[in-house]
Amino acid sequence: MANRRHFLNLSAGLLGVGALPAIPILALADTSNDAPRQALVIGNNRYAKAPLYNPVNDATDIANALKELGFACQLLTDASLESMKAAVQSYGEKLSRLKAVGIFYYAGHGVQLGWRNYLVPVDASLTSLDDIPRQTLELNILLQALKKAVNPMNVIILDACRDNPFGAALPVEQKGLSQFDAPLGSLLSYATAPGNTASDGSGANGLFTENLLREMRVPGAKLEDVFKRVRLQVRLQSKGQQIPWESTSLEEDFYFSSGARFGKESDAQRSVQFAQEASEWEAIQNANTPEPFSAYLTRYPNGKFSQLAQVHLDLLLKKNGEKRVETVSATGNPNTAGSANAAGSYTVGDWYSFELRDAISGALQRSFREVVSEVADTEIIFNNGSLILDLIGNETKSENPRFLSPAQLFPAEYAIGAKWSTQFSWRKGSGETSVMSLDFKVVGREAFRTPAGEFNAFKVMGSGWVSGGSFWTVNYWIDPGKCLRPVQFEMFSRGNGGKRSSVAADRTTLVRFSQKSAKL
Numbered sequence: 001m002a003n004r005r006h007f008l009n010l011s012a013g014l015l016g017v018g019a020l021p022a023i024p025i026l027a028l029a030d031t032s033n034d035a036p037r038q039a040l041v042i043g044n045n046r047y048a049k050a051p052l053y054n055p056v057n058d059a060t061d062i063a064n065a066l067k068e069l070g071f072a073c074q075l076l077t078d079a080s081l082e083s084m085k086a087a088v089q090s091y092g093e094k095l096s097r098l099k100a101v102g103i104f105y106y107a108g109h110g111v112q113l114g115w116r117n118y119l120v121p122v123d124a125s126l127t128s129l130d131d132i133p134r135q136t137l138e139l140n141i142l143l144q145a146l147k148k149a150v151n152p153m154n155v156i157i158l159d160a161c162r163d164n165p166f167g168a169a170l171p172v173e174q175k176g177l178s179q180f181d182a183p184l185g186s187l188l189s190y191a192t193a194p195g196n197t198a199s200d201g202s203g204a205n206g207l208f209t210e211n212l213l214r215e216m217r218v219p220g221a222k223l224e225d226v227f228k229r230v231r232l233q234v235r236l237q238s239k240g241q242q243i244p245w246e247s248t249s250l251e252e253d254f255y256f257s258s259g260a261r262f263g264k265e266s267d268a269q270r271s272v273q274f275a276q277e278a279s280e281w282e283a284i285q286n287a288n289t290p291e292p293f294s295a296y297l298t299r300y301p302n303g304k305f306s307q308l309a310q311v312h313l314d315l316l317l318k319k320n321g322e323k324r325v326e327t328v329s330a331t332g333n334p335n336t337a338g339s340a341n342a343a344g345s346y347t348v349g350d351w352y353s354f355e356l357r358d359a360i361s362g363a364l365q366r367s368f369r370e371v372v373s374e375v376a377d378t379e380i381i382f383n384n385g386s387l388i389l390d391l392i393g394n395e396t397k398s399e400n401p402r403f404l405s406p407a408q409l410f411p412a413e414y415a416i417g418a419k420w421s422t423q424f425s426w427r428k429g430s431g432e433t434s435v436m437s438l439d440f441k442v443v444g445r446e447a448f449r450t451p452a453g454e455f456n457a458f459k460v461m462g463s464g465w466v467s468g469g470s471f472w473t474v475n476y477w478i479d480p481g482k483c484l485r486p487v488q489f490e491m492f493s494r495g496n497g498g499k500r501s502s503v504a505a506d507r508t509t510l511v512r513f514s515q516k517s518a519k520l
Helices: 002-009 055-068 081-098 131-135 139-149 207-216 223-238 267-284 291-299 306-319
Strands: 037-043 072-077 101-107 110-113 116-119 154-159 186-190 245-248 339-341 351-358 364-375 379-382 387-390 395-397 413-415 419-427 433-450 453-466 471-478 488-494 503-514
Touching (some): 037 055, 055 072, 055 101, 055 154, 055 207, 072 081, 081 101, 101 139, 116 139, 207 223, 223 245, 267 291, 267 433, 291 306, 433 471
Parallel strands (some): 037 101, 154 186
Antiparallel strands (some): 186 245, 339 413, 351 503, 364 379, 387 395, 419 433, 471 488
16 A cells, blocks of 8 residues: 555654554463363253264364363263253352363354354254244353453354254254454454354264364464464365354463473574475465465465465466355354455546545645556556556556565455564665564454445454564454455654664555445
8 A cells, every 4th residue: 555655754853752642462471371261061962853973072082182282171972951041050159260261162063043053952943033042052042151250261162053953944044153253362263154054964974174173282282373274274165055053252272281481582593494494385375276375375374475376366266276165154143243355346537536644644645546447367467567556456566666576565364353464674775684574363344435425344463573673553343345455554653773762653544445346
């Protein structure tokens, strides 16, 4: 974006440090790795009208794996409503008393009604929609118990997205489970995207749990990386017909390998790792088959180029005939801010007008317009080639020659709690090569107004360092369903690595746009 190019050319420090926004803290100490571990695992097969084959196997195998990984685990199979309620209450009390990390796993039938999710016990006899709240366990009962426990971290895993077990006799509003944003300090995982269904499987385990069992046992497996790898493998193996989904509000890393200790990496170690990853990315970034990108994402699920790799993989799988399931629209759902795919559909002639201002004084620096002049398979070309973006908005060609490697400032998908990182090389004004490292998080969704209109925008915050001492803060707001470009983008830099502190800041705001694919 043009403000990024302008920002890097700012050389004079600006006064008014106090006017800068608070610096976001995107990571905390890993205290949860030393906490006690508790798990409640439930698997239900023996439904009178719609029996299943794998949930008891899945639950039993998950319980055994969690015990291997240091969890005290209660296992229930073919559970009644009363036993499920009692187990949830007891589980919440243990978490509260021990201040333990908790994992709740459920496999069996689940349904949604009125944007609420319900887990179905084996003794339920549902003949009308009114029976669902009375004879099933609402997910909110579990969530309230976890909220009351005030424990360090919770993981909720729901392999409950089978087809409606009651068929035409009891039609539900939507298939599968309803989208739900993870409560504070938790990760919520579904076996497939909300509003879709997953197969019970034909082997000893369902497809989702089969992959989860493998990935959670990987030495040094970080929690969020485990679920990213599971999502990738289930998608590939199902040819896009089942894609696991998760929502997270975690602030710290958690490792299943309880005996491992993961100290803070040194700058030298990070530099070596980045050089290796960058070399691997450079070798595959122009590949025309999915395999190199899936291999990269397996190796680096949260890599410095993982969002870029995801875009390439999506495109190539689609070309190969994948008809992937999508998350059902959450419009009207009070339990979520929704999610949005970042890869939009541009049309030649679309244009976006911006104003670039000093973020502290408000002084106008310049106005400019970006016009789509060509749409290619993997990139969007603006202003006859002076600016080129990938399909999710990251610059692959910039007017600023200081960027020496790709930077993923924008993700493949927006959802509350989504996190990613980027690291890239750029050239200082002195000609010296430097390294910039930024961590991003989608922190919320809010009504946001610019001269271009009203937006229901995701708010993204990022922060990080440039080798040499400068600290960067990046904020932007984007509403991909209405406008594919950010509606506001802010960048702040503090410090120059020397004795004298300097501040640079700018803010780019969308003032008008014309986009044929906009969903107004």
